[in-house]
Amino acid sequence: MLSMLLTAALATVDPAPAGHVLAWADEFEADGLPDASKWTYDTHANRTGWYNEEAQYYAAARPENARIEDGVLIIEARRETMDPAPADWGGQAYTSARMVSTAAWDEGFIEARAKLPCGRGTWPAIWMLPRDASDWPAGGEIDIMEHVGHRPGVVHASIHTEAYNHVKGTQSTATIETPDACTAFHRYQVRWTPDEIVFLVDDAPYHRFANDGTGNSATWPFDKPFHLILNIAVGGFWGGAEGIDDAALPQRMEVDYVRVYQPAD
Template sequence: MAAFHRRSPTATGIAAAMSLALLALADAAPAMEAPPGWKLAWADEFDVDGLPDPAKWDYDTAFNRTGWHNRELQYYTSARRENAEVKHGRLVITARKEALASMPDYGGQAYTSARLVTRGKASWTHGFIEVRAKLPCGPGSWPAIWMLGTGGKWPADGEIDIMEHVGHKPGEILGSIYTNAQNWPRGTGKTSKTTVPGACGAFHDYQLTWTNDRILVGVDGRNYAELANPKDGDYDKWPFDRPQYLLLNVAVGGDLGGAVRDDSLPWRMEVEYVRVFQPAR
């Protein structure tokens, strides 16, 4: 989920100058696994019922009053089980048709949801990340599993979208990687797509392999998107030698989510686990 998808005029010559490309890979790509010798560094198996573990997760509510990026329609709550709850071994993020007008940061939204982040709790530089999840398919739903740089400057500090899905196109999974040179405001954004039949009815493994050489995005052991490190020292092209944190959320509507069909709510993204592997030290 790009932090800002709003378009601005394309910078002249940017596309031609880009030496990095996000590549769609063939269906026959080799299975994606943690590199040999890498060890589990962080995980949440969601095995304790209640609110998400506060030692691992925080809530992003920063733009509730002013409105969220991409013209999204949700109000993101904090520590509210109706929107984010661990139950029966799963994290459930639920988007609902409701207005919380009594909240001090209410911005007029007619929907609630949750945006969980590991920011300030855990971040990583390089790793193999796997998130096993089942997605909602209601028209207007926009679930995402993604990462942002801890420096807080978008897109300069990089963004990795491990999974995006919109309910208007059930089963179409999007993977994107953004940098200062490759992003929507400059008209140079690159997104790869793959089809996952049953993405809304069954759990699938959404995966990221991130090394010093390249970033691979995949699902169920099959890579479908790649960004190679040019190794020319240009931070605008490769900001991925610095920490990133993880985000899990279900957005409502917006530029990508599209028109919302209210009778399809509530929407639920269910997550069985999040696992992060890194090189053994």
């Protein structure tokens, strides 16, 4: 019965990219908290302070920050009204959520259909880190979509490795103009093979990072499983470069679905 239900559910999904089959998906169909079998919450730096000078507290299983409504996952960044902020929130005045897939992959075609927040100070991302991300940037990072609220409609894709990363100013990155990114849903995608990583919006490629074939993990660490991450940061050296507009909060990223396709062979 379970296999019949799964087959019926997958039959409603758009056709897979050529040469791929659907391997994992979340269509966010059941209202309430996200499916705990598919998503966990990254909260580990709440006490010590988040990277990049970010200002948010990342909550776990808090519906104000992550919930499913009417078939859409909502990740919501909020300016909390409590002053001072509770100590168990790390003293942060802002809350949000950082969701991490329980599954991980080492190649494939991965896409999330999403509508982005545009409030100044917001920094939403759809991205990937390896299972053990403690050795960043040596372990690698795949940024499928980043967007900062003070540059509405400009979508970024980036790769970070030991040799190519933003600390050194050597990251491999590109942008694409998506003027209605905050008012309409778009498909943010990555096609990852052993030879290259290609970034797309709505099937249109705009950035490519090639494996140089040297076998050097400093330039190509993308030969191990990576988790998918969905989050909205608040502030930070990039997201907060022009300040945080408290009056614009709360802001939400809405995700219609996430789908992971694997090579058919």
